[in-house]
Amino acid sequence: MCGIIGIFGSEPVNQAIYDGLTVLQHRGQDAAGMMTSDGSRVFLRKDNGLVRDVFHTRHMLQLEGFMGIGHVRYPTAGSDSRAEAQPFYVNAPFGMALCHNGNLTNARQLRQELFETDLRHINTTSDSEILLNVFAYELQKVLDGRRLKPVAVDLYTAVRALHRRCQGAYALVLMIVGVGIIAIRDPHGIRPLVYGKRAGKNGVSYMFASESVALNVQEYELIRDVAPGEAILVDMNGKVSASVCADSKLHAPCIFEYVYLARPDSVVEGIAVHRTRLRMGEMLAQRLLKVWPDHDVDVIIPVPDTSRTAALQMAYALGLTYREGFIKNRYIGRTFIMPGQAARRKSVRQKLNAISQEFYGKNVLLVDDSIVRGTTSTQIIQLAREAGARKVYLASAAPAVRFPNVYGIDMPSTRELVAHNRTIDEIAAVIGADWLLYQKLEDLERAVSCESAVINQFDSSCFNGHYVTGNISSDYLQQVDLERSDEAMLQRRSNNLDLAEVTGYQ
Numbered sequence: 288m289c290g291i292i293g294i295f296g297s298e299p300v301n302q303a304i305y306d307g308l309t310v311l312q313h314r315g316q317d318a319a320g321m322m323t324s325d326g327s328r329v330f331l332r333k334d335n336g337l338v339r340d341v342f343h344t345r346h347m348l349q350l351e352g353f354m355g356i357g358h359v360r361y362p363t364a365g366s367d368s369r370a371e372a373q374p375f376y377v378n379a380p381f382g383m384a385l386c387h388n389g390n391l392t393n394a395r396q397l398r399q400e401l402f403e404t405d406l407r408h409i410n411t412t413s414d415s416e417i418l419l420n421v422f423a424y425e426l427q428k429v430l431d432g433r434r435l436k437p438v439a440v441d442l443y444t445a446v447r448a449l450h451r452r453c454q455g456a457y458a459l460v461l462m463i464v465g466v467g468i469i470a471i472r473d474p475h476g477i478r479p480l481v482y483g484k485r486a487g488k489n490g491v492s493y494m495f496a497s498e499s500v501a502l503n504v505q506e507y508e509l510i511r512d513v514a515p516g517e518a519i520l521v522d523m524n525g526k527v528s529a530s531v532c533a534d535s536k537l538h539a540p541c542i543f544e545y546v547y548l549a550r551p552d553s554v555v556e557g558i559a560v561h562r563t564r565l566r567m568g569e570m571l572a573q574r575l576l577k578v579w580p581d582h583d584v585d586v587i588i589p590v591p592d593t594s595r596t597a598a599l600q601m602a603y604a605l606g607l608t609y610r611e612g613f614i615k616n617r618y619i620g621r622t623f624i625m626p627g628q629a630a631r632r633k634s635v636r637q638k639l640n641a642i643s644q645e646f647y648g649k650n651v652l653l654v655d656d657s658i659v660r661g662t663t664s665t666q667i668i669q670l671a672r673e674a675g676a677r678k679v680y681l682a683s684a685a686p687a688v689r690f691p692n693v694y695g696i697d698m699p700s701t702r703e704l705v706a707h708n709r710t711i712d713e714i715a716a717v718i719g720a721d722w723l724l725y726q727k728l729e730d731l732e733r734a735v736s737c738e739s740a741v742i743n744q745f746d747s748s749c750f751n752g753h754y755v756t757g758n759i760s761s762d763y764l765q766q767v768d769l770e771r772s773d774e775a776m777l778q779r780r781s782n783n784l785d786l787a788e789v790t791g792y793q
Contacts, residue, residue: 288548288696289373289388290314290359290497291480293460293468295521297490299323301350304357307494307501308338313550314388314497315359318372322384323355324464326523329382333358333372354468356460358386361697371413374462377420380427381436382464387415388497389456389478389695392758397421397452418457422449437466439520443530446471446518450533454758456541456694456746458513460495467522470495474533475755476515477541477694477746479555483507493521498553512556539755542745543696545735546685547593547656558738561596566734567684568600571654571726575605575682578724583650584680588612590655590667591639597684598654607652612645612671635666647675657685659698661705664718672719682724685731687714690752691767693759698749700768 290311294300304321319341320333332346338359358373374384391397391414398417401407405424409416425448429441437445442463449471456477461469472480482495483502494507502509513519516533540556541548551561575582586608589598592615602609616638645651651671658664664681671679687706692698701707706714715723728750736743746755 288314288361289386290501291356291386291388291458291460291495292358292497292501293354293356293386293462293470293495294492295354295468295525296492297487297525298353298492299351300353300355300492301347303492303494303505304355305338305342305347306505307496308357308359310501310504310550311359311497312338314548315361318360318369319358320360320372320374320386321350321355321357322374322376322462323350323352324462325352326354326465328352329376329384329462329464331374331376331384333369333374335369335372354462356384356386356462356468370411371415373413373415375411375413375416375419377423380423380430381466383419383423384462385415385419385422386460387418388458388480389473390414390693391417391453391457392455392693392756392763393453394455400452414455418449418453418459419461421452422446422461425449425452437463439522439528439530442466442469442520443518443532446530446532450474450516454756456756458497465523467520468493468495469518469520470513471518471532472513472515474516474536475746476512476538476556477755479540479544479549480513481509481511481554482513482519483509491525493525493527495519498549498555500550500553503552509554537744537755538742539744539746540742541692541694541696542732542735542747543657543685543692543749546731548696551593551596556739556742558735558742562738563735564593564596564684565600566737567726567731568597568602568654569604570730570734571597571682571684571724572601572604574727574730575601575724579722583678584652585649586610586612586645587652587654588645588671590653590663591615593656594654594684597656601654601682610645612642612651612674613639613667614642615639635663639667639670641670641674643674645674646671648677650678650680651676652680652682654682654684656683657688658683658705658714658718659688660703661714661718664705664720668719678721679719680722680724681715681718681720684726686728686750687711687725688749690749691764692749693754693763693767694746694748694756696749701764702768 292307318335319338322331334341376384394414407420426445457473458478458480459471485507519529545563549560587602589595
């Protein structure tokens with residue numbers, strides 16, 4: 288889960304990219320970066336931290352040019368140091384930079400190919416740097432010294448080769464010096480990518496972004512999603528062209544975008560995220576009435592923030608009182624991506640505080656968007672009990688998360704998922720709930736797909752273990768488990784701190 292943005296403008300784009308990244312900050316709070324170009328030179332700033340902390344006035348003044356790309360990152364497996372911050376840059380051919388949202392599932396194989404066959408060096412553990420080097424190599428091979436600058440057909444040929452070699456999920460924006468900006472989406476369309484335009488006094492500007500909200504807040508007109516397998520080029524003259532560069536595949540966007548990742552005011556694949564969450568609440572209410580018609584719930588309280596929409600609609604459908612029972616400290620990051628159980632437990636206590644008047648003496652149904660490790664749920668249920676709740680029930684707007692996500696959401700190793708190899712009653716006991724209700728997967732998929740005439744299948748792999756790219760083996764999942772465990776993440780962070788101390792790069 289990262290956020291990407293690319294702008295080809297009729298005026299300096301540094302401020303527009305900055306503003307777009309702040310809107311996409313929910314997609315990554317670990318690092319931020321931006322590269323711009325004036326057509327002959329590039330200017331880069333990236334570092335760990337929030338957008339507001341990475342970019343100061345002195346940096347913005349140096350980010351010159353009318354085209355550029357930007358990125359916000361959260362720490363995926365193996366990508367915990369500032370060296371992994373994006374954009375990545377290579378100086379041949381032409382000088383090009385890349386921002387990536389997603390995850391390659393054949394990164395190990397590609398890394399070996401790049402070294403042994405393509406004779407290219409990869410300097411980090413990031414699969415994003417691999418993607419950039421694959422594209423750079425394929426474009427160099429297409430040109431073969433025939434011309435100084437590539438034309439659209441050359442770029443699309445290189446994209447086709449990239450699709451043949453790269454497996455997994457990837458939404459990309461690339462900036463090529465003296466050529467333009469090109470946006471690329473994987474053949475399954477797993478990760479989101481949209482584009483739009485805005486007419487200004489100096490001409491038309493084009494923007495690519497992970498979510499439509501980044502366009503909306505800057506008054507860009509949303510044109511459409513980048514199609515699966517498609518590449519869209521904005522050249523140095525501001526001319527737009529597009530080509531589908533991959534054979535037809537199953538179009539299966541990630542359903543977790545609608546559950547948790549995307550902002551509610553975004554439109555993903557033509558589907559309004561806010562309305563999908565309303566329907567999730569409606570269907571969760573129907574499920575509760577089916578399995579527990581004589582329930583004794585007094586009040587419904589959401590776990591801030593993502594679950595508010597579903598909880599409100601659930602309360603309305605059940606004819607129950609909806610109350611805000613938790614006050615959130617907005618300066619604490621998302622806890623399911625934090626390394627280490629101790630850090631997550633401490634963060635939950637810092638992030639939320641209960642309003643005792645809303646809990647005291649009541650049977651409370653808490654509604655959350657999903658339950659991953661269960662750490663947050665356990666702490667929140669305990670907070671509700673400490674505030675005086677008589678009974679504490681929990682409803683999840685998503686099904687049980689039983690499998691790792693391998694397409695760019697850094698969920699924990701399988702053994703750290705609270706639902707792994709447990710029944711619902713066992714999960715309730717672990718997290719301390721008096722009763723637990725999960726959304727059914729078919730209801731979740733129907734809540735999203737009913738608004739689209741073209742999308743009827745999703746990547747729901749974290750719920751059902753079915754990986755749409757079809758190349759995920761048990762050995763691969765075992766390796767993912769090893770890389771994503773808390774022990775591995777903490778060890779990598781320790782190694783990065785040791786390296787920073789030795790080199791002075793802190």
